[in-house]
Amino acid sequence: MEEKATSQQLLPHLFRLEYAKMTAVLCRHFGLQHIEIAEDIVSETFLKATEFWGLNGIPANPTAWLYTVAKNKTKDFLKRQQLFDTQVKGNIRTEEQQPAPDLAFTQQLFNDSQLAMIFAVCNPANSPESQICLALQILCGFSVEEIANAFLAKTETIKKRLLRARTNLRNDDFKITTLQEDAIQPRLDTVLRTLYLLFNEGYFSASNNHLIRKELCSEAIRLTLLLAEHPLTNSTKVNALLALMCYQSSRLDAREDEAGETILFEQQDKELWSKELIDKGNYYLVNACLGNEVSKYHLEAGIAYWHTTPTDNKKWEHILQLYNELILIEYSPMTALNRTFAFAKVYGYDKGIIEAEKLQLETNSYYQSLLGYLYADRDVEKAVGHYKRAIELTKSAKEKRTLLKEVERLKSSSTSIK
Amino acid sequence: MKEFVLIFRTSNNADFKPSPEQMQERMNWMAGIASQNKLVDKGNSWSPVSAKTVRPGNVVTDGPYTEIKEFVAGYVIVRTETLEEAVELAKDNPVLKSGGNVEVREVLKREINN
Numbered sequence: 001m002e003e004k005a006t007s008q009q010l011l012p013h014l015f016r017l018e019y020a021k022m023t024a025v026l027c028r029h030f031g032l033q034h035i036e037i038a039e040d041i042v043s044e045t046f047l048k049a050t051e052f053w054g055l056n057g058i059p060a061n062p063t064a065w066l067y068t069v070a071k072n073k074t075k076d077f078l079k080r081q082q083l084f085d086t087q088v089k090g091n092i093r094t095e096e097q098q099p100a101p102d103l104a105f106t107q108q109l110f111n112d113s114q115l116a117m118i119f120a121v122c123n124p125a126n127s128p129e130s131q132i133c134l135a136l137q138i139l140c141g142f143s144v145e146e147i148a149n150a151f152l153a154k155t156e157t158i159k160k161r162l163l164r165a166r167t168n169l170r171n172d173d174f175k176i177t178t179l180q181e182d183a184i185q186p187r188l189d190t191v192l193r194t195l196y197l198l199f200n201e202g203y204f205s206a207s208n209n210h211l212i213r214k215e216l217c218s219e220a221i222r223l224t225l226l227l228a229e230h231p232l233t234n235s236t237k238v239n240a241l242l243a244l245m246c247y248q249s250s251r252l253d254a255r256e257d258e259a260g261e262t263i264l265f266e267q268q269d270k271e272l273w274s275k276e277l278i279d280k281g282n283y284y285l286v287n288a289c290l291g292n293e294v295s296k297y298h299l300e301a302g303i304a305y306w307h308t309t310p311t312d313n314k315k316w317e318h319i320l321q322l323y324n325e326l327i328l329i330e331y332s333p334m335t336a337l338n339r340t341f342a343f344a345k346v347y348g349y350d351k352g353i354i355e356a357e358k359l360q361l362e363t364n365s366y367y368q369s370l371l372g373y374l375y376a377d378r379d380v381e382k383a384v385g386h387y388k389r390a391i392e393l394t395k396s397a398k399e400k401r402t403l404l405k406e407v408e409r410l411k412s413s414s415t416s417i418k
Numbered sequence: 419m420k421e422f423v424l425i426f427r428t429s430n431n432a433d434f435k436p437s438p439e440q441m442q443e444r445m446n447w448m449a450g451i452a453s454q455n456k457l458v459d460k461g462n463s464w465s466p467v468s469a470k471t472v473r474p475g476n477v478v479t480d481g482p483y484t485e486i487k488e489f490v491a492g493y494v495i496v497r498t499e500t501l502e503e504a505v506e507l508a509k510d511n512p513v514l515k516s517g518g519n520v521e522v523r524e525v526l527k528r529e530i531n532n
Contacts, residue, residue, distance in 0.1 A: 320446075321442070321445070323449070324445045324446065324448075324449035325449075327449050327452040327453050328448065328449060328452050328457070328460055331452060331453075331455045331457075335453075336452075336453035336454070336455070339449060339453055340453060343446070343450075355450060355453075358450065358453075358454055359453060359454055360454070
């Protein structure tokens with residue numbers, strides 16, 4: 001009985017870990033057009049594991065067991081197919097017969113296959129959202145329900161999105177079998193953007209499921225690490241993105257209390273920041289600065305770096321400078337608001353308010369909460385007004401609670417003065 | 419939305435080098451416009467030293483065109499609804515503090531069927 005319980009705990013873990021790897025390796029053999037064959041074989045392998053392990057207990061080396069089964073299933077499939085081709089179709093061309101696959105399942109094969117798969121999945125024909133969904137399903141082994149949970153979307157919506165994305169994937173003539181520089185370089189920016197968004201989905205997601213969000217972040221890091229470790233893709237931009245992810249992740253545990261409520265940056269227990277991840281961030285940021293290139297990932301990693309050093313009194317000036325450069329590279333309301341926050345930290349809240357009000361992002365909840373924050377010590381009534389609008393606008397229940405608390409605090413402090 | 423070129427002129431002083439504070443101020447000004455999503459082209463700065471002026475009759479003189487005791491230092495292009503709005507953006511440019519001026523000109527779009 002005990003073994004049964006462990007197999008139920010072990011399988012989901014192994015599934016998440018090995019499903020994507022196995023699919024990538026097999027898909028590389030069968031080609032993108034036949035991704036379903038690869039997925040079927042992998043699913044059957046795990047199904048067999050569920051049955052067999054449940055009855056006989058977990059084998060000594062579960063991973064090796066899985067790969068042996070997958071290899072045999074692949075051989076069986078190819079034998080059947082060959083039989084079909086030669087006898088049923090009468091299509092006898094022995095000299096062109098496919099050699100038996102060399103599925104040695106080495107680390108090198110895993111890395112190459114998964115890297116190829118990342119580039120296949122990040123197909124510009126699909127929208128960034130679809131690319132992320134596809135990445136979560138194919139590269140990270142997430143179920144449709146888990147993806148829907150992470151996106152706060154209906155399962156049906158995600159299913160439809162995946163179906164469309166998969167059609168584009170099959171029709172794409174991306175060569176997954178060989179990794180070639182001329183195929184990789186034009187897509188590298190799309191790949192980085194998707195990984196960046198995948199990470200942000202986890203880091204800023206409105207989903208309440210802390211575990212899923214953490215997993216999104218660590219999956220994004222795992223995939224970016226694959227890029228950094230492969231000579232074909234190890235660029236300064238990749239290192240910058242990896243540094244950014246490490247810095248942000250270092251605060252994952254510090255920004256939520258036991259009840260899952262958000263702890264604002266300024267109130268976080270800095271002891272809870274992961275020193276190890278900050279060190280890794282530093283390592284990749286140094287690598288990122290080896291060239292002359294300054295990408296948005298460099299700038300964002302730079303900003304995240306300054307956030308991990310709370311003692312420097314020039315900190316906000318550095319951050320403002322980086323945000324200034326970032327907003328010139330690419331406009332986004334979020335960058336504009338963050339830049340304005342940094343501006344207020346450097347030049348005072350009065351000037352900050354003037355700068356903030358120029359943005360005119362009335363329907364953006366962060367715009368309203370930024371103004372609420374800047375007005376808090378100057379004009380409680382205005383601050384409360386802005387916070388209330390932010391509460392109406394935000395879709396995140398957690399954000400709502402945090403803002404409500406702030407409104408209560410402001411109201412009680414203003415009545416105590418009177 | 420219309421586009422406007424903001425042309426910066428400074429006094430005829432080729433030795434002028436902006437201080438780090440002035441550079442920071444200029445950067446803040448431009449990023450402030452970009453934050454409002456009104457920046458079309460951040461332009462670039464033009465050297466007052468590495469410059470020649472070419473005149474008719476194969477006459478080439480050293481330096482930028484300074485007949486009017488000032489020279490064009492650079493430009494940016496912004497996107498606003500009205501000329502007045504573009505003028506408001508120009509009013510905050512730090513070049514005004516050091517004796518320069520800003521010329522605001524609408525970019526005319528050539529219409530094909532007009």
